[in-house]
C-alpha cells in the first residue's frame with residue numbers, strides 16, 4: 001500500500017525530533033541510484049521544516065561487478081566513500097547524515113562517526129518506514145534489554161529444532177538499535193528494534209539448526225528444510241542439510257574468504273511492528289527485509305565481519321539469520337522463551 005506524502009513527512013519529523021535535530025544544524029542526505037524518491041523528498045522537507053541546513057550528496061553505486069544480488073547488504077566493505085576524502089569531509093562536517101544509500105559496515109562510516117556526526121540509515125520502502133516509525137518506548141525497551149545483555153558473560157541458545165550453542169561474551173560492546181540517533185557519533189537504522197553483541201573471538205561452540213521456515217538474508221528466502229551449522233571456536237565449520245544448505249554453502253564459497261564463516265553479531269528482536277511473515281509479501285528487490293531482522297522474539301545471528309563493534313574482521317560476506325522459536329539465556333537466565341520475549345527478565 002502506498003503512503004501519502006503527509007504520512008511519510010510526519011514519520012520523518014518524528015524520527016528527526018527523536019534524533020534531537022536542532023535549528024541551524026547541518027544535515028546531509030546521502031543518496032545513490034536506488035534511493036526511493038518519496039523517501040528523499042519527504043526527508044528534505046522534514047529537515048528544512050525544522051530549520052536545519054540541508055545538503056545532498058549523491059554518489060554513484062559501486063560493487064555491481066562483485067555483488068551477486070542488488071541487495072545493498074550483499075557485498076560489504078567498499079562503498080562510494082572508499083578513497084573519496086572530499087565526500088568523507090562533507091559528511092564529517094555534518095551534524096547528521098541521513099543515509100539513503102547504505103554505508104553499513106564500512107571503515108569510512110566508522111571514521112565519520114568518530115568525528116561526532118550521527119548517521120541514520122533508512123532504505124526500506126516508504127510504507128515500511130511509516131509502519132515502523134520509532135518511539136521513545138522502543139528506545140527504553142531496547143536499552144533495558146541491552147543493559148541485561150551487557151552484564152552477561154555467556155549466552156546460550158536452545159531450540160526444539162536442535163539448536164544448542166553457547167557464546168562467550170565480554171570482549172565486545174552491546175549495540176542497541178532503536179531507529180533514531182539521539183547521541184553524537186551514534187549510528188542507527190530505521191526500522192529496527194533489537195539488541196546484539198558479538199561473541200568473544202573463538203568463543204562460540206555448538207550447533208545451530210536453521211529450521212524449516214526460518215529466514216536467510218540477503219537471500220531473502222524462507223528455508224524449506226533444516227540447515228545444521230556446526231560451530232567450533234567461533235567459526236561455522238560445517239553447513240549440512242539438503243538443497244538449502246547446498247545453496248548457502250555455494251553462496252558463501254563464492255566469496256572465497258574463510259573469515260565469512262565467523263560468527264558475527266548475536267542478539268534478539270524486540271520490534272512488535274515488524275513481522276516474520278512480511279518478507280513473503282515483497283519482491284526481493286523491494287526491501288532489505290528489516291522486518292525479518294527486528295521481529296519480536298527472534299534470535300538473530302549472523303556470519304561475517306565484527307568490525308562494527310571494534311573487531312578486526314572485515315569480510316565482504318555477511319549473512320543474517322533470524323531464527324524462530326528459540327530460547328535465549330544470558331548467564332542462565334531466560335530472556336526469550338520459545339520465541340517469546342520475557343521483559344520481566346530485564347527489569
Ligand SMILES: [Fe+2]
Nearest residue numbers: 265302319320
Ligand atoms: Fe547483520
